[in-house]
Structure formats: C-alpha cells, structure tokens
Amino acid sequence: MAESPRLKRLMKEKVFIKFLIVLVVVVLLVPLSHSWAAPEVSYAIKGAKVYTLAGSPIDNATVVIKNGKIEAVGNSVSVPTGAKVIDARGLEVYPGLFDSATQLGLIEIESISATVDTADIATYNPQLVAATAINPNSEHIPVARANGITHALSAPGLPAVASGTGPTIGGQASAINLSGWVIDEMLIDRSAAMVINWPTFATGSFDFTTFQFRQRPFNEVKQEYEKRVAELANLLNQARHYSQAVEKGSLQKFERDLKLEALIPVIRGEKPVMVFANDDRLIKSAVEFCEKQKLKMILTGGAEAWKVKDLLKEKNIPVILRPTQSMPTDEDEAYDKPYSTAGELSAAGVKIAIATFNSADSRTLAQEAGHAVPYGLPREEALKAITIYPAEIFGLSDKLGTIEKGKIANIIVTTGDPLEIRNEVKYLFINGKLTSLDNKHFQLYEKYRQRN
Numbered sequence: 111m112a113e114s115p116r117l118k119r120l121m122k123e124k125v126f127i128k129f130l131i132v133l134v135v136v137v138l139l140v141p142l143s144h145s146w147a148a149p150e151v152s153y154a155i156k157g158a159k160v161y162t163l164a165g166s167p168i169d170n171a172t173v174v175i176k177n178g179k180i181e182a183v184g185n186s187v188s189v190p191t192g193a194k195v196i197d198a199r200g201l202e203v204y205p206g207l208f209d210s211a212t213q214l215g216l217i218e219i220e221s222i223s224a225t226v227d228t229a230d231i232a233t234y235n236p237q238l239v240a241a242t243a244i245n246p247n248s249e250h251i252p253v254a255r256a257n258g259i260t261h262a263l264s265a266p267g268l269p270a271v272a273s274g275t276g277p278t279i280g281g282q283a284s285a286i287n288l289s290g291w292v293i294d295e296m297l298i299d300r301s302a303a304m305v306i307n308w309p310t311f312a313t314g315s316f317d318f319t320t321f322q323f324r325q326r327p328f329n330e331v332k333q334e335y336e337k338r339v340a341e342l343a344n345l346l347n348q349a350r351h352y353s354q355a356v357e358k359g360s361l362q363k364f365e366r367d368l369k370l371e372a373l374i375p376v377i378r379g380e381k382p383v384m385v386f387a388n389d390d391r392l393i394k395s396a397v398e399f400c401e402k403q404k405l406k407m408i409l410t411g412g413a414e415a416w417k418v419k420d421l422l423k424e425k426n427i428p429v430i431l432r433p434t435q436s437m438p439t440d441e442d443e444a445y446d447k448p449y450s451t452a453g454e455l456s457a458a459g460v461k462i463a464i465a466t467f468n469s470a471d472s473r474t475l476a477q478e479a480g481h482a483v484p485y486g487l488p489r490e491e492a493l494k495a496i497t498i499y500p501a502e503i504f505g506l507s508d509k510l511g512t513i514e515k516g517k518i519a520n521i522i523v524t525t526g527d528p529l530e531i532r533n534e535v536k537y538l539f540i541n542g543k544l545t546s547l548d549n550k551h552f553q554l555y556e557k558y559r560q561r562n
Contacts, residue, residue, distance in 0.1 A: 152176045153544065154189040155523060155537075158198035163205055163490075163498050164512040173203055175519040178542030183513055194544075198523055201536060204493070205513055206260025206520035207528065209475045210500035211384070211410055211430050211465035214251060214262050214288070215244030220470070229267045229277050233338075234345060236372040238281030240264045241293050241300050250469045251288050252549035257473040258528050258535045260520035261287050261298060261510060263500070267305045268467055269386055276386070278342055280305035282372065283384065285506060287520065289540040298518075302504045303408065304376050308387040308396045309338040339399065346403055349373035382406040382504070384430065388413035388439055397425055408503055411467075413439040416451045419458040428461040428503045431495075433471070434481045446485060452495065453486025463500035464492075480529030492529055518542070 153175040160171040160183060174181040174190060181190075189195060218225035227243040229235070244264055254262070267280015282301040290296035311331050352370040355361040375381035385396045388411045397418075400407040409415060409429045415422060422429060436448050444450075455462050464479045466472045479492040487495075498511030509518050519542035525534045538545050 150177055151543075152181075152190050152193040153196060153539070153542075154187075154193045155196045155198050155203055155521070156189070158201045158203045158523060160203040160513060161205075161493070162513040163494060164514050171203075173513060173521065175521070175539060175542045178519055180513060180515055180517050180519050180521075182515060196523070196537060198537075202524050202526060203513065204258075204522050204524065204528055205497045205511055206522050206538070206540070207258045207475055207496045208463075208500045208510065209254070209259050209262040209465055209472050209496070210463045210503065211265055211268065211283075211467050212262045212472050213268060213467070213469045214254060214264050214472055215246065215248045215286070215469070216240065216264055216266065217469040218245065218248055218250070229280055233277050234279045234341075234369065235267065235277055235281045236279045236304060236376070237368040238266055239284060239301060240266045240282060241284040241286070241297060244284065244286065244293050244296070246290055246293055246296060248469070249550045250472060252546070253551050254472040254475075255288050255538060255540075255545060256535060256547045256549045256552065257476065258522045258524065258538070259288060259472060259475055260522065260538065260540050261285065262472065263302060263465075263504065265303075265305050265384065267307065269307050276307040278307055278309065278338055279345075280307060282381075285504060287518075287540050289543070289545050298509065299504070299506060301375075301381065302506070304373075304381055304383045305410075306342075306383050306385045308385055308392050309335045309342075310389070310392060311335055339395075343399070343403065345369075346373065346377055346405075349377050353377065376405060377403070379404060379406050382408050384408045384410040386410045388432075390414040390417035393418050394421065397421060397427060401425065412451070412455075413448070415460075416447070416454045419455050419460055422455070423459045428463070428499075429455055430463045430465050430500070430503070431455075433466055433468075433474070433478045434464065435474070435478060449481055449485040452479075452482040452492070453488075456487055456491050461499055461503065462491075462495050463503055464495045465500075476528045476533075477531055480527075480531070483529065489527075489529065 155173040160168045172187040173183045216228045265283035267277045269276030283303045285299040285302040286296040349370045353374045387393045387396045412429045479496045501507040501511030521539040523537035
C-alpha cells in the first residue's frame with residue numbers, strides 16, 4: 111500500500127525535529143563540559159626542610175607545584191597568587207619513592223589465581239604489556255601510597271624471588287603513577303623494559319603426579335639450560351631479520367608477528383632488558399649473552415651480584431636488588447648477606463636500586479632500603495636507590511627522582527626520615543595533585559580500634 115503525501119511529510123518533519131534536538135544538545139553541552147573541568151590547582155609547600163637529592167638539603171624552603179610539575183624550589187621562592195599553601199614547618203620534603211620491580215596492579219590475592227595476572231602460559235611473551243592488565247582499583251596501591259611510594263614499575267613474568275622460575279620472556283614492564291581512575295591516567299612509560307628470566311640449573315623439581323620431590327640428573331638439566339639459551343638467541347636473531355624486513359618494506363600485512371615486533375626496540379638497544387638472575391655463574395653467563403647480543407642489560411634480583419661486582423662495574427650494568435629482608439640464597443652464605451650486598455655494590459661503583467618484587471610488600475620499600483644502611487650503604491645512597499637511581503636506570507630521570515624545576519611533582523611530605531619505620535607521610539603529591547592517604551589498612555585499624 112503506497113504511503114500518503116501527508117504521512118511522508120510528517121515523517122520528514124519528525125526526522126528534522128530529532129536532528130534539531132541533537133544539534134541543540136551538542137551545542138549546549140560542549141561549552142558546559144569545558145566549564146565543568148576542574149581548574150588546575152597550584153600548591154606551595156612552605157617552611158619544610160627539602161631534600162632535593164640534586165644537591166644539599168634546603169632548610170626553611172618553599173616548593174611550588176603548578177600544572178602537575180615542580181615550578182620552583184628554594185629559600186626565596188614566592189608563593190603564586192591563588193596557590194593553596196601547606197604549612198610544613200617541622201616537616202621534611204622528599205621526592206616520591208620509586209618501587210622499580212613490583213607487581214602492583216597485577217596481583218591482588220596471590221593464593222587466588224583469578225586475581226593474579228602476571229604471566230601467560232607460553233615461555234616467550236615479549237608482546238605482553240603490563241599496562242593492559244594493571245588494575246587501577248587494586249587495594250595494594252593506596253597502601254603503597256600511604257607509605258610514600260608515588261610511582262612504580264609493574265613487571266609481568268617476574269619469578270618468585272627465591273626460586274628464579276618464570277617464563278623466559280615475561281613481557282614488557284610499565285612505569286606508572288600510583289593514582290588514576292584508569293591506566294591511561296597512570297602511565298609514565300607504557301613499555302619501560304623487557305623482562306627476561308635467565309634459565310637456571312634447577313636439579314630439584316616437584317613431581318605433581320606422585321607429589322614427591324625428585325632430583326634430576328645434571329646432564330639433563332644442563333641440556334635443558336643450553337636449549338633455552340639457544341632458543342632465546344634464535345628468537346632475537348629472528349627479530350633482527352624481521353626488523354630488516356620492516357625497514358625494507360618487504361613485510362606483508364599477513365606476515366605480521368607481534369612477538370618479533372615487540373623485540374625490535376630490544377635488539378636495537380632502545381629498550382633495556384631486566385634480566386633476572388641470582389647465582390653468580392648465571393649472572394656471568396647473562397652478561398656475556400647480553401654483550402654478544404648487544405642488549406642493554408639491567409641485572410634484576412642479583413642475590414650473588416657481590417661476587418661479580420667488578421664485572422658489573424666494568425660493563426656498566428646497573429642492578430635492581432631483591433628485598434634486603436630475605437633469606438640468604440645459599441646455606442653457607444652469611445646470614446647478613448642480603449643486607450650488606452647493596453653496600454658492597456655501591457662501594458664498588460655499581461649503580462643500584464632496591465625493589466620489593468611484590469604487590470602486597472611494596473609498602474615496605476623504604477624499610478628494605480633502610481635496612482641496608484647499618485650494613486654499609488650510606489643513607490643518601492639508600493634514598494637514591496629508591497628515588498633517582500631507578501629513574502636513571504629506566505631513562506626517566508628527566509621526569510622523576512629529584513625535586514627540581516620542570517620535573518613531575520611526585521613529592522612526599524613526612525615527619526622525618528622515610529627510611530625509618532616510625533616516619534609518617536603527612537602529604538603526598540602525584541602528578542602535582544594532592545592525593546589521599548586513605549587505604550584499607552587504615553580503615554581496618556579504625557574499625558577495630560572502635561570495637562567495644
């Protein structure tokens with residue numbers, strides 16, 4: 111049945127009215143959305159002792175924060191008009207702490223697999239990026255913040271510190287600020303480093319079919335080790351050929367390989383590799399391998415790095431050390447070796463950072479560094495090991511690590527030395543924003559404190 115002219119006219123008018131309504135809404139909401147955006151707040155922290163870590167501490171200083179950056183720091187700095195002033199007399203100001211090897215946002219409850227997103231089942235996962243799996247709502251993040259940690263490197267595929275087991279290539283570690291609704295608001299560097307777990311000579315293994323430990327023959331373990339090292343070298347060589355094909359434009363769209371593509375910055379030396387190794391023999395092998403493959407190596411873990419400190423110094427390889435509050439890796443090792451390793455490496459001229467390798471324990475970062483001080487690591491070096499040195503190791507020192515003009519305003523205001531467990535963080539800034547120190551630990555404390 112044909113439509114009448116009147117019906118056609120009504121339908122056209124209806125469509126036109128809908129179009130006008132949409133147009134009016136857009137015109138009205140666009141300027142309103144701009145007016146709703148919260149204006150950038152400036153801050154002035156006045157009267158504190160400021161440890162810039164770029165020079166000597168400054169007494170009775172002022173730190174000005176504007177547009178997310180440090181605008182000025184010093185004794186004669188004037189407070190900008192409209193800035194929110196924080197009276198910090200009697201307090202101390204430090205750069206925010208940097209946990210440079212952690213699993214924040216990747217692990218919530220370690221014993222519940224549904225909350226663990228640290229690794230894929232494959233042995234080689236260079237295409238995986240930590241940022242895609244980080245949970246900004248993790249309860250561990252506010253707890254870490256309350257203890258002075260403003261930014262961290264969240265790394266996929268990190269092995270258990272003691273065992274050293276994990277995928278050979280765990281994926282790409284992401285540097286993040288510990289504040290933000292979504293991961294894009296948190297990102298500092300989406301792909302700061304590639305995680306490589308150096309193969310080990312593990313002769314002991316657990317047989318899940320019999321639920322018993324069994325000792326494997328050394329020859330079998332050695333062959334497996336050599337096979338994994340050869341596979342890693344072969345994968346890097348494939349990435350080089352792939353890179354050449356990309357440069358020449360001979361790569362077809364259907365031939366794209368995400369794993370090889372992710373390794374291109376690594377083989378070009380543009381992206382460092384965090385090589386996890388503890389045993390001194392394995393460290394030597396890893397150094398030799400990385401030198402041959404022309405990889406930019408960061409030794410991670412490094413339980414026995416003190417045994418090869420001269421080699422590390424010679425090759426200019428920095429070390430991200432495991433937690434000081436851990437057991438010696440060898441039964442014949444001195445009980446205090448985890449505490450003294452940082453001091454020994456520092457004295458030898460090796461650049462070090464100290465990290466927690468965990469999510470729940472990230473809050474203890476300052477104490478991990480503090481425990482190395484009585485065993486030979488100078489206090490300022492301990493502070494730098496959790497601030498400026500990790501920033502330098504990952505090429506982020508132009509943004510983070512010290513209190514200097516132009517750097518991201520990741521700052522903590524404390525009652526005293528951050529390395530002391532009695533210290534309390536009073537104010538914390540991330541990306542120039544005053545950030546809440548509330549967290550689940552404090553909430554539970556208050557809850558049970560009020561119990562009758």
